[in-house]
Amino acid sequence: MxxxxxxxxxxxxxxxxxxxxxxxxxxxxxxxxxxxxxxxKRIYLCGNGGSAADAQHIAAELIGRFVGERRSLPAIALTTDTSALTAIGNDYG
Known part of the structure; x- marks a missing residue:
């Protein structure tokens, strides 16, 4: 180990x-x-597998707040249904 x-x-x-x-x-x-x-404009994020989770996390940080108080920044993770999206992506390559 x-x-x-x-x-x-x-x-x-x-x-x-x-x-x-x-x-x-x-x-x-x-x-x-x-x-x-x-x-x-808006930021669109995507990923496959663990990177899909990263995309959602980054979008959440932009929409919410990252370090200090600030206005929400427009962002969307295209991977919000990660189970279906990544399973299909992995099956078909």
Missing amino acids: QGLVRKTLEEHISVARAMDALEPEIAEAGQICASALQAG
Whole structure:
């Protein structure tokens, strides 16, 4: 079990280190979302499996509040029926 835990931790550390190279793309994605919201548009999110849950969580944080008090930001997770959506997606690829 300790070997599995160590391997998992090392994989997470490796991913965290790789994030530095992705910083420009992550910042650009954030700017695109911010510009869309400033233009009165809405953010649509989706995912498959665990990423579907992530999409719902991000939408909830935008609709509610993330860190401090602020107005609600328009967002929709297209994966709200995750059981059906992800089961069908997994069955058909």
